[in-house]
Amino acid sequence: MEPEELEELREKLIVRRDELIGAGDVEFEPVKKDPSSKVDEDEAPLTEMNQVIASRRNKNRKLELERINVALQRIANNPDEFGECAACGEMIPIKRLELMPWARYCVACQEERSGPRGRRRRHLADFID
Numbered sequence: 001m002e003p004e005e006l007e008e009l010r011e012k013l014i015v016r017r018d019e020l021i022g023a024g025d026v027e028f029e030p031v032k033k034d035p036s037s038k039v040d041e042d043e044a045p046l047t048e049m050n051q052v053i054a055s056r057r058n059k060n061r062k063l064e065l066e067r068i069n070v071a072l073q074r075i076a077n078n079p080d081e082f083g084e085c086a087a088c089g090e091m092i093p094i095k096r097l098e099l100m101p102w103a104r105y106c107v108a109c110q111e112e113r114s115g116p117r118g119r120r121r122r123h124l125a126d127f128i129d
Ligand SMILES: [Zn+2]
Pocket: 085, 086, 087, 088, 089, 090, 105, 106, 107, 108, 109, 110
């Protein structure tokens, strides 16, 4: 990979990492257990749902941050190998790396690894009853 390309990807990773860190964790209100305050029965399930959504979002962000840190580590330790598919050793197309600088596999190997479930594409119809 050209040094300029690598530098560009490194900057992308750093910008994204700073974004994730800067955004902080999504705070959510703890469910009030105070018996003296009358709990709005309509509100309770919604609060619970918000917590589930918030914690899932935190989890995704944590995962992304980990991937970014691993990618930055790889650039620091092995700049010459960065961008090579970890399975077949071919260069991952730069277009793919520009979208996902933390990608470790080329498209073919990634699909092989994620199996039939991962390969299945979601269609808009999946979200409509
Ligand atoms: Zn590959």
